[in-house]
Amino acid sequence: MRKTNLGFLVAGLCCVPVLIALIVMTGAPGGSVSQAAEAKFGIVVHGGAGTLKRTSLTPEKEAAYRDKLSEAIRVGQKILRDGGSSLDAVEAAVRILEDSPLFNAGKGAVFTSEGRNELDASIMDGLTLKAGAVASVTRVRNPISLARAVMEKSENVLLVGAGAEVFAKAQAIPLVDPKYFFTQERWDELQKDRERDKKPKSEASPAPNEKHGTVGAVALDKQGNLAAATSTGGRTNKAFGRVGDSPIIGAGTYANNQTCAVSATGHGEYFIRLAVCYDISALIAYRGMSLKEAANAVIKGKLTKLGGTGGIVAIDKDANIAMPFNTSGMYRGYAIGPNPQVVFKIFED
C-alpha cells in the first residue's frame, strides 16, 4: 500500500511543472510569462478647458504647455511603471502643474474679486472610496498634497479656509506667503475683468480666451487601483469664498475601482448641479455603458444641454480612457502602458 501511494505521489510531482507550464501558457496567451508585467496601467492629465483659440496660441506658448503637461504625465507614468500606486502618480502629476505658473492651480492661480488667491483641491482612492479635499486655502503651496493628508491622516473629507491651514501646519505641509501666488499675467487678467464689469453688459465683450484652467489627473496602477486628483485656483474675479466643483467629491473628482476615475475642469457650478464625475461612474455601473459612452452622455449631453462648459479626463479599470469637452479646447494628454510616449492635445482631434 505504502509503496503504491508513494508511486502515485512521485508520478503526481512529476506532473506539476507540466501543469504549471500549461497554466502559464493559458493564462498569458500573449507570450509573456509574467502576469504582473502585463497588467494594464496608465495616466491621463488635463490642464484646463476653455475658449482657446488656435490663432492666439503662439508656437512658444503651445510648446510650454506641451512640455509641462508632458513632464507631469511622464513623472506619473514612471511611478506606475515602477509599480507605484495610482494615488502617488496622480498626486505627483498634479503637484508639477501646481508648481507651474502656466496653469490655474497652485503657483498660477487666478485672483478673486478682492485680489487674493483661493485654492481648492481634492483626491480620491478608487479602492477604498476614501477621499480628501480642501477649499479656500490661501497659503498652501500644493493643495493636492494637503487634500491627500486630509484623506489619510484625518477622519474628515473636506476642510475649508483657516481650519484647513491649521491642519496643514500640524501635518508639516509647506505653507507659503500668499505673495508666492502673484503672477503678473493673472493680475492683468483680473484688471481686464474688472474693466469689463464696469461696462454695461451690452457693451462688454465676452471674456476673451476664457479658460477654466483647473488641473487634474486620473490613473490606473498595476494593482488595478484607480485614483483621481483635481486642483484649481477658481475663476478670475470670483466672489470671495466661492467654491467650485474641484474640491467636491462627485462633482469635480471621483474614483471607484469598479468603474472609473474622473477629474473635471469647467464652469464648476454646472458640474456640481449635475454631479458630473459621479454621474459618469453611475452610468457605467447602472446602465452598463462603456467609459466613452458614459463620459460623452454627461459632457456632450447633459452638461451641454444645461448650458455648462468644460470637460473631463477619465480612465477605467481596463485602461480605456475618455477626454470629452464641449469648449473649443482642453489641454490634455496621456501615457498608457509601459511605453512612456506621451500623447498631447489641445483642440478637437
Next chain:
Amino acid sequence: MRKTNLGFLVAGLCCVPVLIALIVMTGAPGGSVSQAAEAKFGIVVHGGAGTLKRTSLTPEKEAAYRDKLSEAIRVGQKILRDGGSSLDAVEAAVRILEDSPLFNAGKGAVFTSEGRNELDASIMDGLTLKAGAVASVTRVRNPISLARAVMEKSENVLLVGAGAEVFAKAQAIPLVDPKYFFTQERWDELQKDRERDKKPKSEASPAPNEKHGTVGAVALDKQGNLAAATSTGGRTNKAFGRVGDSPIIGAGTYANNQTCAVSATGHGEYFIRLAVCYDISALIAYRGMSLKEAANAVIKGKLTKLGGTGGIVAIDKDANIAMPFNTSGMYRGYAIGPNPQVVFKIFED
C-alpha cells in the same frame, strides 16, 4: 364681407365656454372640476438620525421633538396646500427647525473642537437643477435662507466662511452675534466629548446618544416641482473648518423633477464618498427602481456596507416617500395631500 366675418366671430365666441367645459371635464376624469385640487403634493421632514435610546428619551423630550417637527411639517404643508412652491415649503420648514434649540442646526448647533459654532446648509430646485449652499458660516441666523439667496441671487452654488457672510450682508440676510448659538446642553456635550478624548481609546466609552442632528425637508408642490433643503451645525468637537455632506449638492441634498428630492443626515464623510442623495436619484433614473428600492439600496446597502451611519428622507414626483436609516432612530415626519394630519416617528416602525 365684414358682417360675415363678425358673424363667425360671434359664433366662435359662443363656443368658447362649451369648449372650456369639455376640456376641464376631459382633463379631470376623476370627477373634480379643478385639476389643481387633485394634484399630489406633500412634505417630509427630518430632525437628525443617531444612536437614540428609547430608555433615555423622556416623554417630555419626545413631546418637544414631536411638537416642533410637526409644526415645521404643518407650516410647509400649508404653503403647498395654498399652491405655494416646494422651495418655499422646504425653506420655511427648515427655518423653524433652525430656530429651535432642539436640533443641531441654527440656534441648536453643536460646538467645534475650538468651542465655536460653524453652520452649513444647502437647497436645490428640482425644476431647474439650480442649487445654493453655504458652509462654515458663524453669524447667519438662518443658513438655509442664505443658501437660497446664493441660488437665486448669485451666479454661485457654494460660498464658504467670511465670503458667505459678506454676501449675506449684501442681501440683507440677518446676521447675529455668534453668542446667539450658545446653548448649555450643546456646550456640556462638547465638554463631555473633550473628556472622552483625553482618555485612552480602550477606556473611553462610546459617545452616548450620539446624534447626527442635521435637519432637512423635501417637498413636492401642486405644480409637480420637487425641492430639497438641509441645514446643520456639524459634529460635536469637529475639527475647525471641517465641512460635512449637508452643503454638498449630491451628497447631503439633491432634487430633480424627473426623479426625487432627498435630504440626508448622518456621518457626513460617508455620504460624500458615496454621493448618497444623487445616487438615489441615479438608481431611479438608470435602473428604474422605485424611490423606496433606491433609498434602501443606498442607505441599508451601500452606506451600511461602507460603515457609515445615518439616514435620508425623500419624496418622488408621484408623492411616494421613503425615510430609511441604519441608526437606532431618526426624528422624522410627513404630511401628504390636503389632509394636514402629521405622521411623526423616531424609532423603526
